[in-house]
Amino acid sequence: MKLFPIRGGIHPDYRKEQTSEKAIVALPLPDLLYIPLQQHIGAPAEALVGEGDLVKKGQLIARSQGGISAPQHAPTSGRIQAVADIPAPHPSGLPQPTIILEPDGKDEWTDLPEPIADPLNADPQLIRERVAQSGIVGMGGAAFPSAVKLDLGTRYNLEILLLNGAECEPYLTCDDRVMREHADEVVDGARIMAHALGVKRVVIAIEDNKPQALAAMTGAASTFAGIEVVGVPVQYPMGSERHLVQAITGRETPAKKLTADIGVVVHNVATARAVHHAVRFGRPLVARVVTLSGGALREPNNIEAPIGARVADLVAFCGGFVSVPASLVNGGPMMGQPLPGLDVPVVKGMSGILALTASEINEQPVSPCIRCGTCVTICPCGLVPVEMAAFIRKDNFEVAAQLGVMDCVSCGSCSWICPSHIPLVHYFNYAKGMLNALDRERRKNERVKTLAEAHTARMEKLEIAAAAKRAAVAARKANLAAATTEEKTNA
Amino acid sequence: MSIASINRSGPFTHAASSVQKTMLTVLLALLPATAFNAYLFGWPGILLFAVTVGSCVAVEAGCLALAGQPMKAALSDYSAVLTGWLLAMSLPPWAPWWTGVLGAVFAIALAKHTFGGIGQNMFNPAMVARVALLVSFPVVMTAWVMPHPLFSAGAPGFSDAIAITFGGNLPDSVSAASALGYVKTELSRGIPVTQSMAHVPDLMDMALGTRAGSLGETSAVLILAGGLFLMARRIISWHIPVGVMGALFLMGTVFHAVDPARYTDGMFHLMSGATFLGAFFICTDYVTSPVSKPGQLVFGIGCGMLTWVIRTYAGYPEGMAFAVLLMNSLTPIIDQYTRPRAFGRSRKGEPLPLEGKP
Numbered sequence: 103m104k105l106f107p108i109r110g111g112i113h114p115d116y117r118k119e120q121t122s123e124k125a126i127v128a129l130p131l132p133d134l135l136y137i138p139l140q141q142h143i144g145a146p147a148e149a150l151v152g153e154g155d156l157v158k159k160g161q162l163i164a165r166s167q168g169g170i171s172a173p174q175h176a177p178t179s180g181r182i183q184a185v186a187d188i189p190a191p192h193p194s195g196l197p198q199p200t201i202i203l204e205p206d207g208k209d210e211w212t213d214l215p216e217p218i219a220d221p222l223n224a225d226p227q228l229i230r231e232r233v234a235q236s237g238i239v240g241m242g243g244a245a246f247p248s249a250v251k252l253d254l255g256t257r258y259n260l261e262i263l264l265l266n267g268a269e270c271e272p273y274l275t276c277d278d279r280v281m282r283e284h285a286d287e288v289v290d291g292a293r294i295m296a297h298a299l300g301v302k303r304v305v306i307a308i309e310d311n312k313p314q315a316l317a318a319m320t321g322a323a324s325t326f327a328g329i330e331v332v333g334v335p336v337q338y339p340m341g342s343e344r345h346l347v348q349a350i351t352g353r354e355t356p357a358k359k360l361t362a363d364i365g366v367v368v369h370n371v372a373t374a375r376a377v378h379h380a381v382r383f384g385r386p387l388v389a390r391v392v393t394l395s396g397g398a399l400r401e402p403n404n405i406e407a408p409i410g411a412r413v414a415d416l417v418a419f420c421g422g423f424v425s426v427p428a429s430l431v432n433g434g435p436m437m438g439q440p441l442p443g444l445d446v447p448v449v450k451g452m453s454g455i456l457a458l459t460a461s462e463i464n465e466q467p468v469s470p471c472i473r474c475g476t477c478v479t480i481c482p483c484g485l486v487p488v489e490m491a492a493f494i495r496k497d498n499f500e501v502a503a504q505l506g507v508m509d510c511v512s513c514g515s516c517s518w519i520c521p522s523h524i525p526l527v528h529y530f531n532y533a534k535g536m537l538n539a540l541d542r543e544r545r546k547n548e549r550v551k552t553l554a555e556a557h558t559a560r561m562e563k564l565e566i567a568a569a570a571k572r573a574a575v576a577a578r579k580a581n582l583a584a585a586t587t588e589e590k591t592n593a
Numbered sequence: 594m595s596i597a598s599i600n601r602s603g604p605f606t607h608a609a610s611s612v613q614k615t616m617l618t619v620l621l622a623l624l625p626a627t628a629f630n631a632y633l634f635g636w637p638g639i640l641l642f643a644v645t646v647g648s649c650v651a652v653e654a655g656c657l658a659l660a661g662q663p664m665k666a667a668l669s670d671y672s673a674v675l676t677g678w679l680l681a682m683s684l685p686p687w688a689p690w691w692t693g694v695l696g697a698v699f700a701i702a703l704a705k706h707t708f709g710g711i712g713q714n715m716f717n718p719a720m721v722a723r724v725a726l727l728v729s730f731p732v733v734m735t736a737w738v739m740p741h742p743l744f745s746a747g748a749p750g751f752s753d754a755i756a757i758t759f760g761g762n763l764p765d766s767v768s769a770a771s772a773l774g775y776v777k778t779e780l781s782r783g784i785p786v787t788q789s790m791a792h793v794p795d796l797m798d799m800a801l802g803t804r805a806g807s808l809g810e811t812s813a814v815l816i817l818a819g820g821l822f823l824m825a826r827r828i829i830s831w832h833i834p835v836g837v838m839g840a841l842f843l844m845g846t847v848f849h850a851v852d853p854a855r856y857t858d859g860m861f862h863l864m865s866g867a868t869f870l871g872a873f874f875i876c877t878d879y880v881t882s883p884v885s886k887p888g889q890l891v892f893g894i895g896c897g898m899l900t901w902v903i904r905t906y907a908g909y910p911e912g913m914a915f916a917v918l919l920m921n922s923l924t925p926i927i928d929q930y931t932r933p934r935a936f937g938r939s940r941k942g943e944p945l946p947l948e949g950k951p
Contacts, residue, residue, distance in 0.1 A: 114606055521611050
């Protein structure tokens with residue numbers, strides 16, 4: 103298959119060998135599970151259980167609210183201990199409503215919905231409903247409700263379902279292992295998703311540094327028509343949605359548009375597997391594979407953990423730390439977020455937990471920019487990081503916006519390569535936050551202005567009406583007076 | 594909750610690159626040409642080199658102290674060493690010590706630190722110093738010598754060298770004209786290029802470097818080797834060197850074809866003066882050249898064309914330093930007009946149109 107080049111990019115040290123040969127192992131049930139109501143983009147779910155309730159594995163414990171949301175299910179059977187505010191796996195570490203479940207150790211399934219018979223000929227709406235009911239969200243990290251993305255076929259003219267198995271982030275091997283160990287499930291999920299989207303063509307893209315996954319997936323897909331498994335060059339950020347679409351189709355997604363606008367929908371391979379489980383067995387998303395890696399960890403591993411297991415439980419399963427990690431990361435080292443601590447739970451979008459040593463991070467003191475231009479050469483979005491950063495340093499967000507800071511995907515390539523060790527992507531994230539805040543402020547002001555203007559207009563109208571009324575009254579009085587005078591005169 | 598440092602943003606992995614490594618790689622690339630020319634011009638050249646580099650580091654330290662900036666981190670980036678090294682390479686080999694000291698003040702204090710230190714200067718510090726010296730002391734700055742290889746007959750010994758460099762006793766007998774200067778002088782006397790070219794070193798000597806010229810510029814082959822090494826290490830790309838040399842060669846060739854008596858040929862332009870040193874090591878200075886590849890190509894072509902214009906029409910035989918400074922002043926505007934196209938947008942910054950898609 104002909105591939106197309108993508109701009110820029112970097113070749114970081116991948117360090118996947120720490121876990122790439124570790125088969126997925128299931129985490130023994132922890133003492134407590136913490137299931138946040140918000141694990142996805144959109145509105146948080148609404149808790150349906152309370153303290154003391156007994157639940158079975160797979161039972162709905164929080165229902166989705168609104169169009170973009172996802173429900174939560176009990177990851178195992180047990181008793182609800184509380185619904186309380188618990189620190190979230192977010193850099194802020196702020197507490198958020200969380201269902202605390204005490205497993206009973208039986209791991210008993212509830213009465214699951216019936217499998218959809220012959221899903222490849224079923225009504226697509228049925229599949230989308232099942233995916234929505236099963237709480238499936240994008241498992242590559244974005245955690246966008248998958249059912250919403252499976253609905254795109256009704257509004258866009260779609261041609262290709264692109265399954266993202268690039269896994270271009272260093273360290274992470276969870277998608278690699280899923281593809282190697284569960285290729286049939288992934289391919290089946292992809293076929294079901296393609297049917298739901300109404301597309302005939304499925305492309306599964308895997309970076310060339312995963313030859314076993316490529317072989318396994320090619321084997322699993324070989325019996326079906328319309329599925330291609332493609333090896334893509336090892337080039338970070340190949341797994342970025344828009345860049346992968348460009349590499350596979352040569353089409354460039356216009357700014358402010360979706361890949362669906364150019365006929366492509368991208369889903370992660372682990373999401374496809376979750377769809378397979380939901381459709382074929384009626385099982386909701388209650389567990390996921392997480393890569394635990396990093397030099398500070400005693401035994402890096404790929405762990406299938408129930409949603410809600412604490413990070414501390416997974417770390418303990420890996421034998422704990424050999425040294426104090428310099429950073430704990432949620433996700434990959436390039437785009438991952440710092441974890442606020444070990445007491446936060448595993449959520450649906452968590453692909454990796456990294457305990458990194460200072461030498462792995464190799465963070466150096468910042469020195470002045472020497473304008474080497476490497477950031478310009480490697481920026482996959484065609485931006486000029488050096489120039490944007492100079493304006494952001496002076497809090498000149500308007501010029502930074504003109505230079506395209508909102509087009510930045512925060513892939514981190516510029517920060518990675520900068521010889522002066524300037525935290526460029528940190529600047530851009532800061533600018534994006536400030537620009538969003540300014541935008542909100544501007545909208546609010548506009549709204550206030552509109553309301554004030556409407557108020558003034560209303561007042562004026564009332565004033566005019568009152569004046570007219572006064573004039574009418576005065577006129578009538580005058581008429582009356584005139585008539586009286588006339589009468590008197592006549593009399 | 595306290596084991597990890599909180600709020601440190603990603604990425605959580607970094608390339609093993611640094612400003613110091615970049616500078617050291619450039620110094621390493623300069624080493625062969627420098628060593629060869631140290632051999633070629635002997636002890637006076639070596640003394641001048643040491644004085645110039647030493648002065649640059651001393652002036653850098655002084656400026657940092659004045660500005661109250663941390664000394665160790667700034668000095669260990671080797672940028673002052675590189676500036677001094679390039680300045681020394683552009684001085685006449687047997688020039689007196691004070692050219693190096695004064696040059697260091699021009700380069701580091703005036704051209705670099707008054708603008709705010711590393712990364713902030715508009716103009717290439719070494720070239721500012723060279724040009725300031727050239728216009729202030731034209732005689733001293735054009736006193737070229739023929740090669741006097743170390744330990745050869747007639748080469749100055751160490752004590753002779755001290756007399757030359759620190760005593761200002763430049764023996765009259767050794768002076769020589771650079772090829773560019775010779776052709777220009779002859780032309781001004783009415784002797785056409787076609788005749789004067791018979792008296793300049795042949796191309797092989799010019800390529801190898803056994804000719805009169807600045808302390809570090811004579812060996813095209815060794816400078817080319819250093820430049821290719823920098824390209825292989827991805828410190829520089831082909832855009833600036835190809836732009837400079839391509840433009841210079843093209844201008845030379847075209848005009849020589851039109852009037853061979855008036856204009857020297859493209860090959861002569863390439864091999865003489867500071868063409869190679871300029872193309873690979875001076876014009877490629879990060880701080881003062883554009884950041885995007887297309888911008889660098891434009892910048893290089895501009896440097897090459899201006900060099901040819903100055904060499905051909907101006908009062909000075911060599912124009913590389915002037916050309917670099919003139920193009921430095923255009924760098925911000927080149928940067929502005931050569932920004933890459935952003936993903937999903939047209940050159941004008943508008944979102945791309947949807948091609949025939951609903």
